[in-house]
Amino acid sequence: MSNPYIVLPVIFQLFVAVTLMFSWTNKNLQKLISVVGSLIALLISILLLIKVNQEGIQTMQAGGWIAPFGITFVADTFSALLVLLTAISGLAVSVFSVGSIRNARVRFGYFPILHLLIMGLSGAFLTGDIFNLYVWFEIIIISSFVLITIGGEKAQLEGAIKYVAMNLLASVVFLTAIAILYGLTGSLNMADLSLQVAKVENRGLVNVTAILFLVGFGIKSAVFPLYFWLPASYHTPPPAISAIFGGLLTKVGVYAMLRVFTLIFVPDTFLTTVITVMAMLTIFSGGVGALMQNNIRKVFSYLIICHIGFMLAGLGIYSTLALAGAVFYLVHDIVVKTNLFMVSGLVFKIKGTYSMRLLGGFYKEQPLMSLLMAIPLFSLVGIPPLSGFWGKLLLIQGAMNSSNILLIGFILLGSFLTLFIIAKLWSEVFWKDPQVLPKKEHIKYFDELKPLKKRAMLASVVFLSILSLGIGFGAEWVMRIAMTVAGNLMDPSAYIQAVLGT
């Protein structure tokens, strides 16, 4: 159904960013605009999801140029769901930033760039045009370059170089793949490509292009051989920025993979085998990498990689049940990873260090806050009925049905490693006897902050923790949406019909 307003989540973020730029010098006004803007954006995306649920896939042709010639925006359940999750993470990070971002960073335009990043993310989820997807990816990485370097600390710049180099390489590979695809089919509209690619006779070249897409998206979502930029850079910027990066940036790559490999390229046995092997190795290397780390943010960075493997496994199995598992896990992971990086920021603000060896006695000193932090940590492990459990359950069921025993083994190994790491983290940070840490001069400790800032930081963690609990206890509802999404992904004819109208 044609609906000109589905592009509103994107336009509204740009509107917020422009308003923020006009109030460049007024720091407090910027914080207010950012939080209010994020709230309204959340409302808009909730309305979008309800609309899509009631009336089916919504489309919009930018400038009124009909598909496949113009740029199409498509809101199916998958897109609308991810736009909603982006808005949720955006709101949490915006509130957390009010409490934790230093004024020097606000002065250099932190808030406008944050909203431009969220605009890019929403655009990437909503677009139905492969080249337009590339453009949104560019907007995302350019905004994230600014966010990762803003403040200009030495460690930040070192991390940023690795991040920028790898992501630019990924863009080049992605763009090359698009160019070949355009040469093969003469179309960029994803729904049209779905029909055209099936007709191409040069199957060899189609497979090569598919692998190029896999490499491009693989670098962006940090899968097995191409993940090393992530743990090298995600622990360097301030926690609010790590939170939005850890929650959403790699997930865009996963979204793009799920979309491209169900709609445009229907994987054959070779491709699913490649993806499955990549998934296994990603789970393994992420889990083992996290074992070795001492910095809690590095532990979480490696766990991102480990859990990207779960979503990739869903694509590798390629059945409705497994894809539903991947989508469920994606929903859970965005909320919980954003939350975990904010939790690590909170720990840092209180104790002044990220090192597990030095931390300790958190439970004795802050029992209530520890209880709050336990929610995202144990959701991540997936102790039933918390949110991480259900996605994995679906994935294992999917793998059972396709009798892929090895993959089940790796998924269980990944879960076990996660459990072990979180248990280690819990005993080191929360239960171990506290050590006397020297006060550092340049850090503003949590106790010294104004009450409003304290409340802002806590409120965002509480918000996402409640949401995590909601996903766990309301699993049936989320599962129904995930099954709808997986059904649409496995059978894209409704998507194609909505876009092309034939």
Add this chain to the structure above:
Amino acid sequence: MKTIIFKSASVYLLPLLLLFSVFILLRGHYLPGGGFVGGLMASIAFVIHSFANGVENTKNIVKFHPGFLMPVGLALALLAGSLPLFTGETFMTGLWMDQPVPVIGTVGTALFFDTGVYLVVIGVTLTIIFTISEGL
């Protein structure tokens, strides 16, 4: 570059290049040109002036911080793009006046979008150049 020829030429080049940049902006509607190229040309006009007379003098001509042009241009482009939404058309659809304006011709939202791009490009380029030359 403190040569007298360059210095006196820059005084005449500035208005000429600015005028030419506006011409390129308007020409871009049907022919090669447009907001991006026009904006670059306008900033080149200021760059030449700053080479000849020093950045301080150029800043005196501009009067306000060029970075201010960025949100103004973005707001103009955003408004031009989203205006069709209020009439129920899709984002970025060109809306046109029924009656042509004398001398200029029919005016549509595309003109305002391009003008927005023009302002953003000037704002970005001048901010970069002024910031870099401060460090020299």
